[in-house]
Amino acid sequence: MTPLLWSLFLVPLVGVAVLTGVPVILMVERRGSAWLQRRTGPNRVGPFGLLQPMADAIKMVFKEENQPARASKFLFIFAPVLAILPPIVGFSMIPIAQPFTINGESFAVQIVKSDLSFLFLLAITSLHVFAVLIAGWASNNKFSLMGALRAGSQMISYEVAIGLCLVSLVVSYGTLNLSEIVTLQGAGSRLAFWGFFMQPLVFLIMWVSVFAECNRLPFDLPEGETELVAGYHTEYSGLKFGLFFLGEYAAMYLASALMATVFLGGYNIPFVSPDQLVSFVEGLGLYGDQATWVASALSAVSFAAKVFFFMFVFVWVRWTLPRFRYDQLVGLGWKVLLPLATINLIGTMIFSFLQKGAY
Amino acid sequence: MISLPVGELEFHVFVSIALFAIGAYGFLCKRSGLIALMCLELMLNGVNLFLMTFSKHHSSPDGASLFLFIVLVAAAEAAIALSIFVILSRRFGSVVLDDYRRLKG
């Protein structure tokens, strides 16, 4: 088992994990929103309605798809593909679990171990804008174009905010490599090194702008059903609509994964450093490689829990907050988040200079 | 990976020159201002590639830093140029450069 082979094996594993996660969250969302509104969600299909997402998926696949006239055919098909691509590719950067060792050789549970992973993540998310724009344009109707343009400008402006947050995080952690960031957060048993505690303001800004990035509710003007019917993907139906839908939820997963790794200490179980975890597992009777395997599995579970927590927040916020108006939305992005992020950045720089001294 | 007889350096130099040439050709001949701007970006990319190739060849970070400068400047320039084009197209009704002759003054 060479590291290359392991990462090759890891790629389908992560892909499947994300894709299966989507129906789960779909179910959570439908049942959750219902529970929030004191109504019972779909419970007819399968036991307690658990198969409802499966039903939707099947419906999605077999629905009849139509092609708006005179729209450029290639772009119409290419848009949904471009929508699904960036979130999935983004996951390759995220360290899912604690590295484990096989006959002494340690394997990191991360597909791409590059020390620019955080920046790369941001780069990939920025491509998501394209999908939206192309979709809006290719469907050749005014409303979808308007929706696409709105989504585009919204995502660009919030991307800027995320960028600045990234910079301040990098300044405080000193590295762009996500796995290093996670190990840093997990170093001591104390939670002090968690991003949440080190950069609370950045957490807040990041959290808000992530909502905007994924066009989730307070910011989901582009799909605003009331004005623009379904925004940029009104003309889509069937599988292409499904792909868009899938892309959106995958983006949410990526965002929550990013938030988890950077702010909540990634795969570290709170108050437990990775070595303590391994020693705890050895205490249970497993030794050598198997101990690391079990420890990494446990860390993966903690990581999943954190991601799930953020996903729930997404859903929770969707059914509570009303939609922003367009100028409020863009204004918030440029006039509130951006200045805050800059000030924070300057603060962190000064703080890190005082603490660490010049390079 | 499968490697071809052509040296990496020559290939990259060729690609960058080709990119630059295509950009220049487009800039010189295209009537629409936006396309011209895009071709401008192409030219800049050609230069960037060129720089990176030699930065790697001489393994000195200068090339890369220059690359970064160019990218920064290109970004600023594109922003300004595009907003100008928006105004021009609003004013002249079209993006075709030739319609702006009256700006000659």
Add this chain to the structure above:
Amino acid sequence: MDPINTAMLIFWPAIFAFLLFTFRKNKKAAQWANMVFHLPWFWFLYQSCLLWRSSTADGMFPIVFNSDFFPLLKSNFALGLDGLNLPLIGLNVFLSFCLSLYALGKEKLSSSYLALFALLNAASVGSLMAADAFVFYIFWEAMLIPMFFLIGIWGSKNRVYAALKFFAFTMLGSLAMLAAILYLWVQPDIQSMGWHSIAQLGLLGDGLWSPRFWVFCGFLIAFLVKIPAWPLHVWLPDAHTEAPTGASVILAGVLLKLGVYGIARWCLALFPSIAVLDVVSFTMKVLALAGIILGSYGALRQTDIKRTIAYSSVAHLGFMLLGLFSFQLAGFQGAMFQNIAHGLSTGALFLIFGIIYDRTHTRELSDYGGLGIVNPRLSMLFVLSVMASIGLPGLPGFIGEFLILNGTFVLSPWFAFFACFGILLGAVYMLRIVRGMIYGETSSVLKSHPIKLSFSEWGSIIPMIIAMIVLGFWGQGLIAVTARASATIIYNLQGEILR
């Protein structure tokens, strides 16, 4: 008698130029003030004369006033006073006084006109006295601007063209001078841009086509344009015809003389070894002769009276150029004397004609006739000044020309012989003017515009005429003034000839 007086000679007109600006509103007061301001100026002149006479420094160009002006350019604000520039300054002050009398009561001449005039005076006196290359250049250029405006604003019909041409020509000429000055400034072993240090500057190399020759040419071109020597004279007729009376009197009286003074001071005295080269002196004499002959033929051809007088001054200045390059004390002093004589006679001619022009507003000779009947006294003065300008003995013109021709005869008899034809032609075209204007039946123009001179106008002409008559006989006084300075210059020049 301290040197500040000499500096005041320059600054006083500048000051009262600004004071005149305060008289914006009422024209009458401005004109009277202008006249009164001349009196202290005369006093300063008197003081400078005393200073000059008392100064026994036998050097070439005794520095009278010296203050640190612009160390960067290695130049300091040095003013010199000697036999060459004192008479010219005196002439400048005298002419300006007469013109201030003339300006009394003139409707057209506003306070800004008088202020510009004062500035022009300041600049011309400044460049006369400047003993430092840069100071000289600055004043030299400063003269252009007021003159440009005087011609440009108060001139007659196509004044803008004339002003532009005047400005372009003189400016181009002075660029050559600037190049020369800068070349000198760049020289390694030059201590200061003062006149003396340039004189002593050794290493520039001698002979034809040497750097010293080029510097000499640089200076020479600027002055040739100003004189104006023959090929470069094309601006003078236009400038004179279009300039208002005051401006053309001062232009003829002082500005042209500056060219002659410039050559004497900054070409002959500074670079005698070049001036003496037979190529240089021959070409200059040829130019002078061309100026005389073609100037006179030009005058013959004109129907416009002022243009004839302008061409006549081209001829007279041709004489002066001949005198300068005769390398004889007689010729040199003759040229310096003719400076003053020509200033007076042409000044008087322009002034009288200006007075007539103010009333008849036409310059065509055919419109005139029978002035003798209309105003006998004025026509008598006009005939007198014409005779002075032809060089009739008993009037200053003759003394100047006589000395010049005597000087030229010594070294180049043929030039002197042909120059005499200039005198003959001079008589021809001047008498043509007199016959056209004074004699014959009274023309319709003169009948319809009665020429009645006001007191101030008589006041402006009479001193000039008296000065001419006095200078005609008492010329020796003026010659003695220029004696010492020109003797030293000629001594150097002849020293160079022998070598």
Add this chain to the structure above:
Amino acid sequence: MSEGIVVMGQVNLFQVVVGILALAAAIGVVHSKSAVSSALSLMATLFLTAFLYFAKGAYFAGVVQVLIYAGAIAVLFVFIVMLLDLKPSRVAIPGQKGVALLAFAATAMFVVVVALLAVPGLFEPGLQESNLTALSAKAISYNFVSTYMLPFQATGFLILAAIVGVIMLAKSVRSPSNESRGEP
């Protein structure tokens, strides 16, 4: 720069394919009929050049390329193209075919000559130690702070100026609408 053997080996297939694709996309930019398609092909070229950088090992450059070029500038272009909703751009200036080829040749010659001239010792061998580190983010950032400090600050100001400029231009764009509502 110590002497060393040539580090850059043969070009591998991946680079060739991506290179060719990039060129094709570039030609697409120039010869596409509608502005949007040329904008998209621009995005494609930029993205592919980013891959070229990855292939060369200059990861930071690649990421920056993707983030700024593909992510921001291309988006801007597409955004503007869509915003202005242009009619399909006409073919290149008729009759300029010959001139175009000439221009193409001239530019190529120009660039080759500049390359040959401007970069003396073009084909000299590069440094010995692995040049991956040379292109890494750390090396570049060190370089920025040390030798290129002045240009670094200058670019900072430049971008600030660009921002202000764009805001001002954008404001004027909106101003007509203000006037329509009577505000200044």
Add this chain to the structure above:
Amino acid sequence: MIFEGLRWILLAPLLGAVLNGVILQNKSAKISGLVATLASLVAFGFSVVACSQLSGLNSAPEQNFLIDPLFTWMSSGHVYVPFNLELTSITSVMLLVITGIGSLIHIYSISYLSEEESPWRFFSYLNLFLAAMLVLVLASNLAVVFLGWEGVGLCSYLLIGYWYKKPENTAAGMKAFITNRVGDIGFLIALFVAFSFFQTGDISRLAERVNDYAFLSSGVPTWAWYTFAGSLLWAATAKSAQIPLYIWLPDAMAGPTPVSALIHAATMVTSGIFLICRVWPLFAMSPVIVDAAFWIGMSTAWLAALIAVSQTDVKKVLAYSTVSQLGFMFVALGAGSPAAAFFHVITHACFKALLFLAAGSVIHGMHHKQEMSLMGGLKDKMKITHVCFLIGTLAIIGFPLTAGFFSKDMILAKVFAAQGVFGYILLLGAALLTAAYMFRAYTLCFWGGARSEYAQKAHESDPLMYMPLVVLAFLSLFIGWLELPEVFGHFTKITDWVHSSWYGVGVGEQAHLSHLAEWLLMLITSVLSLTVAYYSFKIYQRNPEFKILPEPLHKWSTNKFYVDEAFELLLIKPSMKAGRFINRISDETTFNGLANGSFRFTRLSGRLLALFHTGSVQTYAWHFVFWSSLIVGAIFLWTL
């Protein structure tokens, strides 16, 4: 010997001129005339005192002259010109002639100009002329002589152009001035030679130069002597109206008659000869020039006489006779005897002034009509004028014992001695012609019937006019006695005066003639001239239109041998046209064109360059690419 009186001779007329011209300017001829005449009489008085002072002084030849140093006019380098007056024997005679005849003419012109509207102008010019003439005569330095010389030219210009209403008068005045100016160039050249080669302008020192051997051997180039003498001769021909430059004298008759009398007969025209007499020692140094003078004089005498014969205007006849008589004087100079020339100057001044004044009173009587064809039979209407005119005519033709007889015979004798028989015969012919035209004029004017109503109504002029006539008639009769030929005894006042004025520099006179030769010459000349006179008297009484000369010659002579037109055609018109053409070419087209051209060029090039700004961005880009690649290519090729 210093004598302060000389300056007053000069100042009196000057004061008169200023008084009349500038201050008084009153209209009546009486007052202004009185002032002028007073001034000239005072001058005459002072000159008489000065002459007596001089004659009393009988010191050594070098010192026997009076000096009155005034001030230095100009002195710079080798040119030193002191303005001081000097009275030598020759100048004293000239002084008396000028002031004497001048005063007579002033008196005469008081009445002549009685009905003029601005007589003050005339009198001030007349006084100015007198002053200038005195300067010319009294000056000790050649440059000061030149001052007088030009001053006289100016006054003749002013006086000729006195009646300036008619354009031809002013034209004549201008012509006179310009021709004089041509002569002045000669004078100037002489001055330059004097100052640069002889280092002095003073006449006395110049004369000394002739015999101080140190100077002669110090290498003064021979051409210096020749140019000096030649240019002096040139100046004299202009002033004394000889062949090439005499054209201005006949036209000068446009002025009032007293002017012609004073200026164009007595004083100004003779100043040329007077000058040569004063510097004779230098002049004689170049024999070629002396011969030239002889031939110029001879040809002028003949030409003028031929023209005078056919003139109808009485003043023109007299003018040409003056030119002819001046020719005689030049012949005398040419023959090497300045004394004879000077003597003829004196006598000619008297009888020519008499003739002019008489003609003036005739014209006055005839209400300003000068045509002889209108006159006739005036002898009984204007008795005194007739008598005086007759005496004048007799004097001029050399009637024995009159002034003309003595001076003309002296010239003929000198010519015979110097040039031999051929010269004598030529001159005799001219003398005979003189006799012919003078008597023609006399008979046409006074004899025969009155040919017009003016002639009937002619009346004798008032005493103020005929009194000077009488005095002059008396003078022209007895002035001749000053110089008697050898035959009548040794009374040679004039030759002594002339020789003594050369500051002791003796110049050998021609050989003396034997008594017999002198008698013979006198006999021949007087007999022949009297017969010619008688015949012309007789012919013209009967037939006023009789033509002496054969037909072709007559037509030529009436048109003055077309000399004026020739001058106009050959000299004035081409030089004017060439001058205008050169000026137009050099000034207008080339240099002016050049200046304006350069202005236009800049504007043109500006507009040309603007064409490059097409406004299309791409063309700019295209240019940029093209040129930069070109340059880079060039550099690349260059560095290869």
